[in-house]
Amino acid sequence: MIEFRPNVVEPYKGLIYCTTMDEANKILQTVSPIINKFIKCKIKIKRGCTEYGEVFPNYKKVDKNSKGFMKYKEEWNEKEKKFDGTQTKAIINPRESLEGISVSDILIMNNWLSYAKMINDFSYKEIYKEVNLSNYISKIISEQLDLRKENFNNN
Numbered sequence: 529m530i531e532f533r534p535n536v537v538e539p540y541k542g543l544i545y546c547t548t549m550d551e552a553n554k555i556l557q558t559v560s561p562i563i564n565k566f567i568k569c570k571i572k573i574k575r576g577c578t579e580y581g582e583v584f585p586n587y588k589k590v591d592k593n594s595k596g597f598m599k600y601k602e603e604w605n606e607k608e609k610k611f612d613g614t615q616t617k618a619i620i621n622p623r624e625s626l627e628g629i630s631v632s633d634i635l636i637m638n639n640w641l642s643y644a645k646m647i648n649d650f651s652y653k654e655i656y657k658e659v660n661l662s663n664y665i666s667k668i669i670s671e672q673l674d675l676r677k678e679n680f681n682n683n
Contacts, residue, residue, distance in 0.1 A: 529543070530665075532668055535578065539680045544559070552590075556572075559571065575588060575590055640652075642660070642662035646661065646666070646669060646676070647669075647680045648677050648681065
């Protein structure tokens, strides 16, 4: 994914959802060497959304042995069950997808390449040298372009 929130310094992110910190650590150890064969980047465990960590600073701690590590309280489980019971369940009708690359896939890749070019991440040239800038991405990032360039160059 590409990052548009101005309070988040990393320009890109990928998500793997885990149930426990132990599971997250195991996946990190497995995935890091594979990803680093193709992309040189910092890979880390992050707990929940950035905004939640801003409100609850201990939530950001990912070492379960560190002082202040926020543990899940059983009373929260009851509140979640109560809330979940009031929500309408989504009906999912899985469909077979087409083989190959779709127009949506191409647009997503073009947006990523366009974003990379705008923030001076020249790795886009390894995929396609002449990228047409996306008006959509340009509009979204226009107010934070300098910040994104600076953050990319410092990471």
